[in-house]
Amino acid sequence: MTRFDLNDDSVVVIVGSGAGGGTLANELTQKGVKVVLLEAGKRQSSAAFVNDEWASFGQLAWLDKRTTSGSWQVAKDFPNLPAWVCKTVGGTTTHWAGASLRFQEHEFRARSTYGGVQGANLLDWPLTLAEMEPFYARAESKMGVTRTNGIPGLPGNNNFKVMYAGAQKLGYKECHTGRMAINSRPRDGRTSCLQLGFCFQGCKSGAKWSTLYTEIPKAEATGKLDLRTESHVLSIEHNGAGKVTGVVYADAGGAHQLQKARVVAVAGNSIETPRLLLNSSSSTFPDGLANSSGMVGRNYMRHMTGSVYAIFEKPVHMYRGTTMAGIVMDEARFEPKRGFAGGYEMETISLGLPFFAAFLKPGAWGTDFTHFMDNYTRIAGMWLVGEDMPRDTNRVTLSADVKDQYGLPVPNVHYDDHPNDVAMRGHAFRQGERLYQAVGATKTMRTPPYPSTHNLGTCRMSDDPKLGVVNKHGQTHDIANLFVSDGSQFTTSAAENPTMTIVTLAIRQSEYIAEAMSKQEV
Amino acid sequence: MLQGTGVLMGTLAASSVLANLAPSRAWALPLHALSQAEGETILQFGRVLYPHKTLPTAVYALLVKDLDAEAARDASVATLLREGSASLDAASGGKFTSASSAKRLAAVKHIEGTPYFSKVRSTCITSLYNNEMAFAHFGYEGPSWPKGGYLHRGFDDLTWLPKPPASASPPAG
Ligand SMILES: Cc1cc2nc3c(=O)[nH]c(=O)nc-3n(C[C@H](O)[C@H](O)[C@H](O)COP(=O)(O)OP(=O)(O)OC[C@H]3O[C@@H](n4cnc5c(N)ncnc54)[C@H](O)[C@@H]3O)c2cc1C
Ligand code: SF4
Numbered sequence: 001m002t003r004f005d006l007n008d009d010s011v012v013v014i015v016g017s018g019a020g021g022g023t024l025a026n027e028l029t030q031k032g033v034k035v036v037l038l039e040a041g042k043r044q045s046s047a048a049f050v051n052d053e054w055a056s057f058g059q060l061a062w063l064d065k066r067t068t069s070g071s072w073q074v075a076k077d078f079p080n081l082p083a084w085v086c087k088t089v090g091g092t093t094t095h096w097a098g099a100s101l102r103f104q105e106h107e108f109r110a111r112s113t114y115g116g117v118q119g120a121n122l123l124d125w126p127l128t129l130a131e132m133e134p135f136y137a138r139a140e141s142k143m144g145v146t147r148t149n150g151i152p153g154l155p156g157n158n159n160f161k162v163m164y165a166g167a168q169k170l171g172y173k174e175c176h177t178g179r180m181a182i183n184s185r186p187r188d189g190r191t192s193c194l195q196l197g198f199c200f201q202g203c204k205s206g207a208k209w210s211t212l213y214t215e216i217p218k219a220e221a222t223g224k225l226d227l228r229t230e231s232h233v234l235s236i237e238h239n240g241a242g243k244v245t246g247v248v249y250a251d252a253g254g255a256h257q258l259q260k261a262r263v264v265a266v267a268g269n270s271i272e273t274p275r276l277l278l279n280s281s282s283s284t285f286p287d288g289l290a291n292s293s294g295m296v297g298r299n300y301m302r303h304m305t306g307s308v309y310a311i312f313e314k315p316v317h318m319y320r321g322t323t324m325a326g327i328v329m330d331e332a333r334f335e336p337k338r339g340f341a342g343g344y345e346m347e348t349i350s351l352g353l354p355f356f357a358a359f360l361k362p363g364a365w366g367t368d369f370t371h372f373m374d375n376y377t378r379i380a381g382m383w384l385v386g387e388d389m390p391r392d393t394n395r396v397t398l399s400a401d402v403k404d405q406y407g408l409p410v411p412n413v414h415y416d417d418h419p420n421d422v423a424m425r426g427h428a429f430r431q432g433e434r435l436y437q438a439v440g441a442t443k444t445m446r447t448p449p450y451p452s453t454h455n456l457g458t459c460r461m462s463d464d465p466k467l468g469v470v471n472k473h474g475q476t477h478d479i480a481n482l483f484v485s486d487g488s489q490f491t492t493s494a495a496e497n498p499t500m501t502i503v504t505l506a507i508r509q510s511e512y513i514a515e516a517m518s519k520q521e522v
Numbered sequence: 523m524l525q526g527t528g529v530l531m532g533t534l535a536a537s538s539v540l541a542n543l544a545p546s547r548a549w550a551l552p553l554h555a556l557s558q559a560e561g562e563t564i565l566q567f568g569r570v571l572y573p574h575k576t577l578p579t580a581v582y583a584l585l586v587k588d589l590d591a592e593a594a595r596d597a598s599v600a601t602l603l604r605e606g607s608a609s610l611d612a613a614s615g616g617k618f619t620s621a622s623s624a625k626r627l628a629a630v631k632h633i634e635g636t637p638y639f640s641k642v643r644s645t646c647i648t649s650l651y652n653n654e655m656a657f658a659h660f661g662y663e664g665p666s667w668p669k670g671g672y673l674h675r676g677f678d679d680l681t682w683l684p685k686p687p688a689s690a691s692p693p694a695g
Contacts, residue, residue, distance in 0.1 A: 050665075051664070051665030051666060051667045051668075052665065053652075054648065054652055152692045152695060153690075153691065153692045154692075155677075155678060155691055155692060155693055155694040156678060156686055156690065156691030157672075157677040157678050158676075158677065158678060158679065158680035160686070160691060161678065161680045161683050161685070161686060161691075162680070162683060164683075164686040164690055164691065165683040165684060165686075175690060176689070176690040176691070177690065177691050177692070184692070184694075184695055185695040192694075192695055193671075193673070194670060194671030194672075194673045195671045195672040195673040195677040196666050196667055196671040196672070197666055197671070197672060197677075198665075198666065198667070204667045205667075205671070314680075314682040315680070316680060317661075317663075317676065317679075317680075319662060319663070320663075320666075320672040320675075320676060320677040321671075321672050321673075321677035321678070326690075326691070352662060352664075353651050353652075353656060353657055353660055353662035354648070354651055354652040356651075357647050357648075357650070357651035357652075358647050358648075358651075363643075365571040365572060365643055365646075366571070366573075367573060369572070370572050370573055370574055373572075373574065373651070373660060374574060374660070376660040376661055376662060377660070377661035377662075439683060
């Protein structure tokens, strides 16, 4: 096991080992760069994962206290759980479903394409699809995404069969078993999918890509990775010249350690990343690190989401097999005549009985609810996920009165749905219901958003240092040796599930960091 | 503060799918913090909240078991449950457990939104639906890893709709 000295100031410190941080760590160590990867959670394994929804949630989810405000339904249903993310080696790539889609060309130009949307803070990305394509290709190959690189799609399960049949009736053209970072054939030393149906609980067969058992062991094999688990970063330190010099973290025993660094890259997911920058304020940077734009924490996006569950007369057993077993992509296009900007994807989803009870309609009771439970084996489900509007006022701030176990202010997550989000959700709910009704649904349920699984935008990317926190390489405008390496960088959210783009940005960023280091620019 | 004196008891119907899950069809739940009457009130409250005609009482008893355990650990929960159960009696103009089903529903609606209501309702979600008896009753098959997943056990056994073409859903490798 590689260990670097706390005083070794030649290392790159990466905060968080999920999609962004885990990938960046592997890419950098492959280039010979020394990396200290600090992860707040413990290290689990496929063997340690459990086929039990609540137990797995307890094992892997981020349960530190958070608060919420705003008009979004999540603040009412889950006031202390705004987001469903993980605290463990591999981060949320342990719980994720594996849907791996590239953005569409126009989504990198949201402001130009959609025009000025009132009450939204739309901006074009400083990147184009063409610039991203070679890196998308590398990410798809790394993650073994089906329907790319000659990898066949996954076989569709029962839940998919219902979606597919309904999609045909509605005349949808693009419906298939998706582009998934789940092995349909053995690949990269991992087996193929056994259709376990517990993708959200950590994949026990290892068929699903997670940095836990792909990027991280590969990085360890280079001898250049020092992974420290149960190491919760509390603040980032800087010198008089305004360069970052290291991080302070609490180790497993709670003792504070100072790890020096040449470069710091933050990938704690879009709530913890801005929180860490805000919690690192100093007399030089009273508003938090890298926050001269005032944009740290702002423009928090979580995607327009919702689910439709439908009861049929005959059995479905939606929980058998991959959780996201298929997709309808037709509604992802930009077509303002539907009454909203942006588009959305329709993806199958299934929940086991315990989570179905918890998430179907939070707070509900009585016969409408029990009717769905009684029909559990005859239900099909889909998740609706679309582009949401960035807003200045949707933001992560530090709580004025609530502190965490380290005595630091917890993050408050404020979100108000934009009218565009509301209009899109209404359309998506209607289409989901129509799809299921077309194949004989006897009853449908509009399930409100789950705690945010996609968390984006809180350190947005822009060429203009007044409008964004980071440049097109995720480098902060204010501090050359401080980077953001997760979905916080997103300028806008696009319709697609974000992880493919997070991984792509991390690969691209690794080239930039390695080159900047060799040129002594950082 | 062992005020609990009660034992809830019942028998699983021989026809129940759950009968072969339990070591014996008879079940008994000794209470540690709640009285028998309070336990019965909460059990019936659970039935009003989440009415499943054929779900055995043994499953609803898990709600009482979980709340009783919490009350035994935390006196404020015990007080909440005690006062709340009394409020259900008051709202039904006598004993909640012997009121008509219409009166029970009205009493529950009357206390909707109170901390007691929220406590019992939210506990129901895990107590009633996160246990093996519920899995068997509702037809959820639980952990699949020990059985090798569903790849050879019906992940795509639905036959009442047309089979998607291989272009949309390729065969397993
Ligand atoms: C149920 C579920 C299903 C999903 N399905 C999909 C899908 O199908 N497709 C898709 O694209 N996306 C999906 N996602 C989202 C996906 O998981 C995330 O987009 C992705 O993991 C985010 O990567 P990240 O690197 O930003 O953060 P994470 O993967 O969350 O990693 C962040 C890591 O940083 C650590 N950390 C945070 N703060 C600190 C600190 N101060 N010190 C030390 N460590 C810290 C955390 O413990 C965590 O391990 C899903 C998510 C969930 C919950
Ligand atoms: S369904 Fe496939 S990807 Fe999901 S947990 Fe099972 S083996 Fe892993």
